Amino acid sequence: MVPEKSQGKLLQATTGAVGSDSKGKVGDKVLLPEYGGTKVALDDKDYFLFRGGDLLGKHVD
Template identity: 70%
Template sequence: MAGQAFKNFLPLFDRVLAEKSAAKTVTKEGIMFPKQSQGKVLQATVVAVGSGSKEKGGEIQPAGVKVGDKVLLPEYGGTKVVLDDKDYFLFRDGDILGKYVD
């Protein structure tokens, strides 16, 4: 799922690389939203995860998400990363607000 772009990029420590979902432009009934009324996209899919953060005792605490998880991101923050002409966002594991469960 990670694709070719991630062969040369791996987040470090507790960083998580996510691809934001496309904003909804049409309702179930077929009504189109004007661009001005579309909200910020806060849902994303995790595409790469770092090894985790180091505890005081030296143990590695793994990230709370894994590749393929659908997560809720904060409205602001993250670092934009462009790989193969596609936009991704890098967040700390602790900045992710939650994950969707199927």
């Protein structure tokens, strides 16, 4: 077992776009690692780009 303080945070996000080779779709809820991705600012909003392999999983309600 790993103490909670030693575990990384999991972040949840909603996909805004997916690549043509992706199995996901726009609007999917996904789990992301605490670190990674590329930050992009568009129209005063921050977005993060992740590769499909960086996604930890799909969140299902």
